[in-house]
Amino acid sequence: MNNAANLQISRCKLSNFVLSIPLFMSNYLEELNPEQKAAVQCTDGPVMIIAGAGSGKTRVLTYRIAYLMEQGADAFNILSLTFTNKAAREMKGRIGYIMGDEAKNLWMGTFHSVFSKILRMEAGNIGFNNNFTIYDSDDSKSLMKSLIKNEGLDDKIYKVNSVLNRISSAKNNLIHYQEYQNNDHLVSEDKIAGRPRLGQLYEAYCRKCKASDAMDFDDLLYYMYVLLKNHPDVLNKYQNKFKYILVDEFQDTNYAQYVIIRKLAAKHENICVVGDDAQSIYAFRGATIQNILNFEKDYSDLKTFKLEQNYRSTKTIVQAANSVIKNNQYQLDKDIWTQNDNGNQIRLLKALSDNEEGHLVANTIFQDKMNLQMPNKDFAILYRTNAQSRSMEEALRKLNIHYRIYGGISFYKRKEIKDLLAYFRLSINPQDEEAFKRVINYPKREIGKTTMDKLSIAADAKQISIWDICENIHLEPISIAPKTKKRISDFVAMIKNFNIMANKKNAFEVASHIANATGLIRDLYADRTPEGISHYENIQELLNGIKEFIDTGQAALDAPSSETVNNEMRLLGEYMADIALLTDADSKKNDDNDDFVSLMTIHMAKGLEFKQVFVVGLEENLFPSQLSLQTRNELEEERRLFYVALTRAEQQLTITHAATRYRWGNLITSERSRFIDEIDPKYIDDKTPKRAQERPQERPSKNWSGFGRAISTTAPSLPSRFKKLKSSKPKNGQTTANFEGDDLDNMKVGMKVEHQRFGLGEVISIEGLFPDHKATVEFENLDGQKQLLLKYAKLKIIRS
DNA sequence: GGAGGCCTCGGAAGG
DNA sequence: CGAGGCCTCC
Numbered sequence: 001m002n003n004a005a006n007l008q009i010s011r012c013k014l015s016n017f018v019l020s021i022p023l024f025m026s027n028y029l030e031e032l033n034p035e036q037k038a039a040v041q042c043t044d045g046p047v048m049i050i051a052g053a054g055s056g057k058t059r060v061l062t063y064r065i066a067y068l069m070e071q072g073a074d075a076f077n078i079l080s081l082t083f084t085n086k087a088a089r090e091m092k093g094r095i096g097y098i099m100g101d102e103a104k105n106l107w108m109g110t111f112h113s114v115f116s117k118i119l120r121m122e123a124g125n126i127g128f129n130n131n132f133t134i135y136d137s138d139d140s141k142s143l144m145k146s147l148i149k150n151e152g153l154d155d156k157i158y159k160v161n162s163v164l165n166r167i168s169s170a171k172n173n174l175i176h177y178q179e180y181q182n183n184d185h186l187v188s189e190d191k192i193a194g195r196p197r198l199g200q201l202y203e204a205y206c207r208k209c210k211a212s213d214a215m216d217f218d219d220l221l222y223y224m225y226v227l228l229k230n231h232p233d234v235l236n237k238y239q240n241k242f243k244y245i246l247v248d249e250f251q252d253t254n255y256a257q258y259v260i261i262r263k264l265a266a267k268h269e270n271i272c273v274v275g276d277d278a279q280s281i282y283a284f285r286g287a288t289i290q291n292i293l294n295f296e297k298d299y300s301d302l303k304t305f306k307l308e309q310n311y312r313s314t315k316t317i318v319q320a321a322n323s324v325i326k327n328n329q330y331q332l333d334k335d336i337w338t339q340n341d342n343g344n345q346i347r348l349l350k351a352l353s354d355n356e357e358g359h360l361v362a363n364t365i366f367q368d369k370m371n372l373q374m375p376n377k378d379f380a381i382l383y384r385t386n387a388q389s390r391s392m393e394e395a396l397r398k399l400n401i402h403y404r405i406y407g408g409i410s411f412y413k414r415k416e417i418k419d420l421l422a423y424f425r426l427s428i429n430p431q432d433e434e435a436f437k438r439v440i441n442y443p444k445r446e447i448g449k450t451t452m453d454k455l456s457i458a459a460d461a462k463q464i465s466i467w468d469i470c471e472n473i474h475l476e477p478i479s480i481a482p483k484t485k486k487r488i489s490d491f492v493a494m495i496k497n498f499n500i501m502a503n504k505k506n507a508f509e510v511a512s513h514i515a516n517a518t519g520l521i522r523d524l525y526a527d528r529t530p531e532g533i534s535h536y537e538n539i540q541e542l543l544n545g546i547k548e549f550i551d552t553g554q555a556a557l558d559a560p561s562s563e564t565v566n567n568e569m570r571l572l573g574e575y576m577a578d579i580a581l582l583t584d585a586d587s588k589k590n591d592d593n594d595d596f597v598s599l600m601t602i603h604m605a606k607g608l609e610f611k612q613v614f615v616v617g618l619e620e621n622l623f624p625s626q627l628s629l630q631t632r633n634e635l636e637e638e639r640r641l642f643y644v645a646l647t648r649a650e651q652q653l654t655i656t657h658a659a660t661r662y663r664w665g666n667l668i669t670s671e672r673s674r675f676i677d678e679i680d681p682k683y684i685d686d687k688t689p690k691r692a693q694e695r696p697q698e699r700p701s702k703n704w705s706g707f708g709r710a711i712s713t714t715a716p717s718l719p720s721r722f723k724k725l726k727s728s729k730p731k732n733g734q735t736t737a738n739f740e741g742d743d744l745d746n747m748k749v750g751m752k753v754e755h756q757r758f759g760l761g762e763v764i765s766i767e768g769l770f771p772d773h774k775a776t777v778e779f780e781n782l783d784g785q786k787q788l789l790l791k792y793a794k795l796k797i798i799r800s
Numbered sequence: 801g802g803a804g805g806c807c808t809c810g811g812a813a814g815g
Numbered sequence: 816c817g818a819g820g821c822c823t824c825c
Contacts, residue, residue: 083814112815136815217815252814285813385811407813441801448801581815603812625811641812664810665816 039305040064046299047272052336053647054312062094068244075105077243083252113581115224125231126223131428131573133214134580139434140216147204157194167202171218172254172286174225177203212433221256228263239267250275254286277332278325281641308336312609312650314343316683321646323680328636345685347654354661358395361614366399376402378611380598382645384623389599406600416535423514427498428573430467443523445487454478507572508550549575602645613649618657619670642675
C-alpha cells in the first residue's frame with residue numbers, strides 16, 4: 001500500500017467511519033479487474049470464486065470483507081475461515097489496515113481455532129468441560145499405543161499410525177464409532193486388512209478422550225458437527241450470528257468441514273467459498289474436490305466467478321504451468337493468462353548426482369545474485385521431500401549463501417516444552433491423562449512404570465480415571481509401597497495447588513511457579529551440555545512468551561473477545577486455549593539476518609511467491625513419488641503439486657534433476673520426471689552442462705504426453721525398484737567415456753586414487769562384501785572422508 | 801531406572 | 816544411511 005492509502009486510513013479513524021470509508025472503497029474497487037470486482041460486490045447468496053494461482057485471491061477476499069462492512073454488515077456477523085493461522089493473521093492484518101479497529105470484531109481464524117472457541121463456550125451441551133484439553137498428534141499416538149497394548153493386540157498389525165489414520169478419516173466423514181461398527185463395508189475392509197478390532201479401538205479411543213476431557217484435532221470438527229446437529233438452539237444462535245461466511249482454500253476442505261459450514265450458512269446462505277481445484281494438494285489428508293462439485297449441486301442459485309488473470313508470473317511461467325496442468329483429466333475449465341512480459345525460458349539443469357544438483361543450484365544462485373543484483377530472499381528452492389534439503393544445504397553453505405529451511409521440529413514439539421506444557425495442562429484439567437503420564441515421573445520422583453501399570457489396572461477395574469485413583473491413593477487397596485503412595489499423594493497435592501493458583505493468579509505467575517516448584521527448571525539448568533543449555537533456554541523462551549501474553553494481551557485472532565480485556569488477569573487456561581492450536585510457523589523467529597534463500601517442500605510453499613524458484617529433484621519415483629503411481633487420482637495430485645511449484649515463480653523458473661541419488665543409503669539411478677516432458681518444450685532452455693549429457697536422450701522430447709513413459713513406470717513400482725544395481729556395467733551408468741574406473745578387485749588400503757569429481761585421495765579402509773565393497777577415502781580437497789561404493793564410484797588407481 | 805544395542809522403516813502436513 | 820522406538824541388560 002502507498003502513502004495515499006495510509007492517509008486514507010488515518011482519516012477513516014479520525015472522521016466519521018461510515019462517511020469516509022466509501023471514499024476509500026471507491027478508490028480501491030478501481031484497482032480490481034472486472035471479474036474481481038464482481039466477485040467482491042456480489043454479496044448476497046452463495047458464491048464460489050475459482051481463483052487461479054496468482055490471480056489476486058487474497059485481495060478479493062480482503063476487499064470483499066471490507067466491502068461487506070462498508071455495506072453495513074457488522075463485523076461480529078462475519079465469519080471467515082482459513083486453513084492456517086498464518087493466513088488468518090495476514091488477512092486480519094490487511095483488513096485491519098483498511099478498516100481500522102473494527103476488524104478486531106471479525107470472526108476470523110482457522111476452522112479448528114474458531115470451532116474450539118465455540119466448543120469451549122458450548123461445551124456443556126456435549127458433555128465436555130469448557131477447559132477441555134486439545135490433544136495433539138503425539139498425545140493421540142501415545143494414547144492409541146497404550147490402547148493397542150491394553151487390548152492385547154499385535155502392534156505390528158495394528159500400527160498406531162494406520163489405526164489413527166483410519167479413525168481420523170472416519171471422523172472427517174462424520175462417522176461415529178457406533179455407526180462405524182455397524183457399517184458392513186468398513187468392517188469388512190478392516191477384516192481384509194487384518195484389523196478386525198479397529199472399530200473397537202475407535203470406540204475405546206473416543207471413550208478415553210472423553211473421560212480425559214480431551215479432544216483431538218479431528219474432534220474439534222466432529223463435535224462441532226454434533227453440537228450443531230443435536231442442539232437446534234445452538235445451531236440457531238450461530239446461524240443468526242454468522243450472516244456472512246467466507247471460506248478460503250475451499251479445495252482443501254474435507255467432508256466434515258463442508259457439512260458444518262453448510263449448516264452454519266443454512267439460514268442466510270450468504271456463503272462465499274474461494275479455491276482453486278488445480279492447487280488441491282491435500283487430498284491425502286482427507287480434503288476432497290468433491291466439495292466443489294457438491295457446492296454447485298447444493299446451491300442451485302450459486303454464482304460462480306473465475307479469476308483467470310495472473311498478476312504474479314511471466315507469460316512463460318504461466319503458459320508452461322498451463323501446459324502441465326492440462327494433462328489432468330479432472331479439473332474445472334479455466335484459462336489462466338497474464339499481461340506480464342514473456343520473461344526468460346525455464347532453465348533445465350541436469351546433474352550427475354544429488355550432491356552435484358546441490359552445487360549446480362547453489363552456483364546458479366550465486367551467479368544470478370551477481371549478474372542480476374538480487375538478494376537471497378528472492379530465491380527459493382522447492383523440493384518434493386524433506387530429505388532433499390541436505391545436498392542443497394551443503395552446497396549453499398560452501399558458497400556462503402545464507403539460507404533457511406522451513407519445516408522441521410516445531411518449538412511446541414520439543415520435549416522440554418511439551419513437559420512444561422503438560423504440567424500446565426494437568427493444572428487446568430487434572431483428568432488429562434496423557435499429560436499425567438508425561439509428568440508423573442518427570443522430573444524424577446521415583447514413580448516408575450510398575451507403579452503406573454498398577455494404577456492403570458486399578459483405574460480400569462473401577463472404571464474411573466487414574467487421577468481419581470491417585471486422589472485417594474491411601475484408601476486404595478493396591479499393592480503399592482506406602483512410600484510410593486506418599487509420593488503419589490504429594491504429586492496430587494502439588495497439582496491441586498497449581499490448579500487453585502491457576503484460577504487466582506495470572507498466567508505468567510502461575511507458569512513460573514510451576515516451572516520452579518516442579519523442579520523442572522532446576523533439572524534442566526543442571527545440564528550444562530550445549531543441548532541442555534538450549535533446553536533451558538527454550539523454557540525461558542516459553543515463559544517469555546507467556547509474559548508477553550500478559551503484557552500485550554496478544555491473543556488468538558479467531559474471534560472477538562467479549563470479556564473486558566484485563567491483561568494482568570489473563571489466566572493460564574486462556575493462554576493454553578490460545579496456543580493449543582498454534583504451530584511452529586506461528587512462533588516468530590528472530591534472525592539477525594533476514595536475507596536468506598528459502599528452502600522448503602512444495603507443500604509448504606503453497607500460497608507463497610518468489611522472484612526466482614528452483615524446483616529440484618524432478619525424477620521419476622521421486623516427483624512424481626513412486627507411492628503415487630498406483631492410481632490416476634494420486635498421479636493427478638502430484639501433477640497439481642508440480643503446478644503449484646511452477647506457479648510460485650514470478651520471474652525465473654529453474655528445474656533440476658539428478659541422474660543418481662542416494663536414497664536410504666543406496667545409490668539409485670533416476671530417470672528424469674515425466675513432468676519435465678509435460679512442459680511444452682518451447683518454454684524450456686536446456687542448460688545441461690555438456691559433460692552431463694553423456695548419453696543420448698532415450699526418448700525423443702516430442703514424446704511428452706507421458707504415454708510412452710507410463711510403460712516404464714508400470715514396471716515394479718514399490719521398493720523393489722530401489723534394489724541395488726548389478727555391478728556389471730550398469731545401463732544408466734554415470735561414467736563419462738574417458739573416465740574408466742579401475743577394477744575394484746585391485747583396490748587396496750593405502751592406495752592413492754582419483755575420483756571423477758572429488759579428485760585425488762587415499763583409501764583409508766575397505767569394507768563390505770561383493771558386490772558392495774565400500775571404500776573410505778580421504779580426499780585432498782575435501783573436508784573429512786567419503787564413503788564410496790566401489791561399484792559406482794569408479795575410482796582410478798593412481799599409485800599403489 | 802537408564803544407557804546402549806538392535807531393529808525397523810522411510811511421503812507431503814494443516815490444526 | 817539415519818532416526819526413533821523398543822528391548823535388554825546392567
